[in-house]
Amino acid sequence: MAELSFSNLSKQFDGVAALDSINAQITSGEFVALLGPSGCGKTTLLRLTAGFEHPSAGEIRIGGQTVAGAGQFVPPEDRGIGIVFQSYALWPHKSVFSNVSYPLEVRRVPRAEREARVAEALSLTGLSDLAQRMPSQLSGGQRQRVALARCLVFDPRAVLLDEPLANLDLALRASMQEVFSMFHRRTGATMLYVTHDQGEALALADRVAVMAAGKIRQFAAPEVLYREPVDCFVAGFVGDGAVVSARRTGQTDRNLLMLNVLGQDVLSRSATPEPSHVSVRPESIALSDDAPLRARVTGCTYLGGQFRLTLDTAGETLVAFARQRARIGETVGVRLHDLWAFRDPEGVVTMERALAHA
Secondary structure, three states: OOOOOEEEEEEEOOOEEEEEEEEEEOOOOEEEEOOOOOOOOOOHHHHHHHOOOOOEEEEEEEEEEEEEEEEOOHHHHHOOEEEEEOOOOOOOOOOHHHHHHHHHHHHOOOOOHHHHHHHHHHHHHOOHHHHHOOOHHHOHHHHHHHHHHHHOOOOOOOEEOOOOOOOOOHHHHHHHHHHHHHHHHHOOOOOEEEEOHHHHHHHHHEEEEEEEEEEEEEEEHHHHHHOOOOOOHHHHHHHHOHHHHHHEEEEEOOOEEEEEEEOOEEEEOOOOOOOEEEEEEHEEEEHHHHHHHHEEEEEEEEEEOOEEEEEEEEOEEEEEOOOOOOOOOOEEEEEEEEEEEEHHHHHHHHHHHHHHOO
């Protein structure tokens, strides 16, 4: 397996930046998800890594080898990368066994070795009993596993996955998440996984790169993205909850600040002495009859074991969890705790403009 490295990587289409100075290191054997809305640049980064596009600037290295940049360009077939597409990309006229065998045939691997490696790949992906079936005889999840086995069989240096679960129904997606996790554990492959589904990214990846407008906004472990987002975009895009403006009113010790949030003084964790916003997750909200902050229930959804409440609080929309159903229009007390504060330059500018026009 191999390390992936991106240095000042940029890509433009007709003068418009799809990627803007991407710098990132993916260690050998790491599972990394590229997460972001449509048009953020995640698929472009995947295509550049695969060699389907030439970068406008910057460099890509795979296992220490420069494959793009500095006057060098290694074609896709020579990069030793496996790719799993959203559309499966299976040969319709070939059996499961023949589809998986194809990369080895192209590389002229001897027949005995080829058959042994295909059998191993089919076993790893739970397809041994389906070896002679045609793609048309398979379910969506089975076809995706064939694509994964075909990728696995030639021992690639890295595996790229382009929204591989997008065409599957909810139950199959959950099942295939387990397959991908198993695949990664057994092979130790370096994996780069593109998705717009935060649930997939947070569940599968060792680290997640959250992208917007061609840039990586934050690259961290899922739990760090959730508990300590760096800006309003990441806080709003990853996980449930709300992003609320805040003003510092005092300091206690180390990284704990007293902030005014929704008119209440709340002790908050912070990585900066002068934050502008806080991330308010559902677990940061306690419902209490005697809480000073009042909220009106505007939505109530049963999630199995708990209810998800949407609350209108001082003009902001918060999300909380409750054990009992609440009535729409009901007023409840809200107490905030364990908030995460950060300074977002874009958010500060927006606030200043709003105040100037108030």
